[in-house]
Amino acid sequence: MLQLAAGLGALGSARAASASTWPSQPVRFICPFAAGGPTDVAARLVAEQLSGTLPQRVLVENRTGSGVVVGTEAVAKSTADGHTLLYSTIAHSVLRPLFPSLSFDPVADFQPVVLVGVVPMLLMINKDVPARDLQQLIAMYREKPNHYTYGSSGAGGAVHLATELFLQQAGNLKVNHIPYRGSAPAMPDLLNGNLSMFLNVASDGITSVQRGTTRALAVSSTQRLPQLPDVPTFAEAGLPSYEAYTWHMLFAPAGTPKEVVNQLNQAVNQVTRQPELLRRFTDLSIQARSDSTPASAAAWLQAEMAKWEPMVRAAGITAQ
Template sequence: MRALFGILLACLAPVLGAPSALAQDSWPSRPVKIIVPFPAGGSTDIIAREVAQGLTAKFGQQFLVDNRPGASGTVGTAAVAKSPGDGYTFLVTASHFTIVPSLYQQITYDPLKDFKSVSLLVTIPVIVVAHPSVPVKTVKDLIAYDKSHPGKLNFGSSGAGGVNHLSAELFNYLANTHLTHIAYKGTAPAMQDLIAGHVQIMFDAVLTSLPHIRTGAIKPIALTGAKPSPLFPDLPTVAASGLPGYETSSWVAMFAPAGTPPEIITQVSEEVHRILNQPAIKDRQQSQGVEIAASTPQQLDDVVKAEIPKWSTLIKKVGVTVE
């Protein structure tokens, strides 16, 4: 009898001892939430919805984008950090993820300890744009106008601590200008105020500026990256316009709460890579100035670990602070 009982235990042990494996086999069995810590309509939100649509089609469960803006993306990011690592919550965010730890001393999460990397999604060039009423066409014009009209030029951003904010602060530092920062809760409201003329300048993702450039609602001044864009073959970079050493760009990436099973991380990462490299999606994104950068989790880990100290050094050098 005792021998029979031992045999039964041995047979049942793989099942009883691996409930998470059973759960993973049926994943996803209900809708999955993708939290975007910025308002709808910005570049991060646009990319998140592209990915969510593809994941829904692949896995047969809804992947729902949940916009939770506030405090430069820290509100939504903190919500993901506190979520169970069960594969039913993900984060799609931007470069803010590696910037805000050096700006906000009181954030409630650790970007290295509280998250698991899933995949880098895209890289997005940043462009300097202006309201048509601003009498400048080039970087040199912008610098000269600011110096001759101190206090007249404001720049809008999606919030303190984002790449577009720091791009402008780096510009101020290198050009000795005094563009005044006006922070918004996301790119969309900042862009609305630029179009309305309530702010005069933005350092913005090409993805969200391009439609308004095409209609003439705003005008391009320069690109912040290291090279020109095929979308704007005659538009120079800031560095080539008289500020050598100036370079910034942005990215969008996907993360999961710490503790998410590696099997789920791998499934989602591989599917994201497939989705974003579909010819139709790749061509559409490239036509909007977006470069597909789907990566492995390890490659995204490397980006995060490299960028946190990079932005920290820049923030200290430029002297950026937030209230």
Template sequence: MHKPQRRLAALSLAMLAAWPVLAAAQGPNGYPSKPITLIVPTAPGGTTDIAARMLAEPLGRALGQTVVVDNRGGASGGIAAVAVKRAEPDGYTLLMQYSGYHVITPNVSKQTPQWEAKDLQAVANVLSAPQVIVVREGLPVKTLAELVAYAKANPGKLSYASSGNGSLQHVTGAMLVQQTGIEMTHVPYKGTGPALQDLLGGQVDLTFGTPPPFMSFIQSGKLRALAVTGKARLPSLPNVPTAAEAGLPQLDATSWFAVFAPAKTPQPVIDKLSGEIAKVMATPAFKQKAAEQGAEAHFLGPQQLADYSKAELTRWGSVVKASKIEAD
């Protein structure tokens, strides 16, 4: 072998030897080397959107690439889920999933689903939050007991908004109807944002939802919080009783918001994303912002999230069956 060839061969061997170190520094296969799209299955303004925007900027800094939030509401989360399902499984298209769409919608759909849980790969849970029952400013009720009494005195008059058929708000409303015997009309929207606007405008009377989008309106008096559907009062709403304290111990509903990727995304990419999300969520700034919104920064890794979402699918399936909820 001539000297130039020997030098080239030696250089090639040196580069091969250095590659594992270089790859480790850059992440799996240099990931990420371009911007990442985080698709949100709701319109702007709801907790799913808030969770995505809370995560996108610090995660982008940690990864060295921009994380772009892309809202694609509609079809009870189906439009967003199908977009992620069909995306290349390379870690550049992710979903900020809402638990209602992930574990309730599959239980209420009469049609062959365009996506299934197996089409999405768990990355990390980001936020958990109970529902809060809020009513419009002019509704003459101040407690959950007064709401039930008003509904019984005015059968069929009350309307409640949700972020869509099969959403957790829808199921929570159905649970309230089932447990109290009242009558209410369900009005579905394409996300919490539009539902909130109509609630503020007086087109609907009440809704159920995670606290983040409601907090400023509760504090200003434009909305009235009657109860929290979790097991404990929220530090951000200390004067709002739990549903159990208000006389309905079985009205227990908590939402979670988690990142998923297309199925068959390489495990090193999943682990890279999960690890960086965990670091972001561990910061005091992220935890404080979550708490201020009435939510909890609750991290679950890929396997934990996969197991938890599977158990939730079974649990909420039982609730849907008992409440006799069906999709349109």
């Protein structure tokens, strides 16, 4: 018993020492998305601000492949000391239905640290589509099943999920899906009429709506966007149950000392309150959640998984 007590005491001392000396080396954010994309840009903004407040630099490493699997797996199998973290999105909440043979568990192998922010989606249509509001668009799709097309930034991504949820809640509408490799290649097809609809992250659509090259019928958040005050929410447009976001969350490997997780949480919340970062987040349509705790981040993830996993299975969405 004395040996066991001594061992537990040593373990507790080691964890305390680890927490008090963290970070003892540069911290890495593994971003499982391509460099230059919206998630990468946000991760680098947070990392840059943290580098100015922590005693070590925070670096972003893009590690892509099999959707977000390669980068996520790397963090799941890394040392749980707070120096290797995952900066990911809604994609984490649908890993299980999209990739049933994962070598890691998206829940058991991770500790949510902080919900950095949420990003609403903007339903845009080609400017020549005759629908003037959301209800007219729904009626148009209902009248001609499988006649129209919508675009996404990739099968199983946030845009695809948000659109399928809209189609389900609007009465299981049948609209043909055309996946692209990212949002950028889809926009020209929306502009030239090859797509009737694109429910994209708001930051990628605001400019085209302001210029009048596309029209926006609804925004997926509970409040209107300050940049587009005339565009109603889905609830205001007649679909009260619809709400969807992509989101940004920082994860640590399971087993990371609680003290380190709390330090990380407080540091991220602190920098996301800074006016400069808030301004940059506004440009990306990211609504900062500067009061997130590890517990509330975990609850958010569980709620998102409960929402999206059944929808993915019901819609027959598969990874490509």
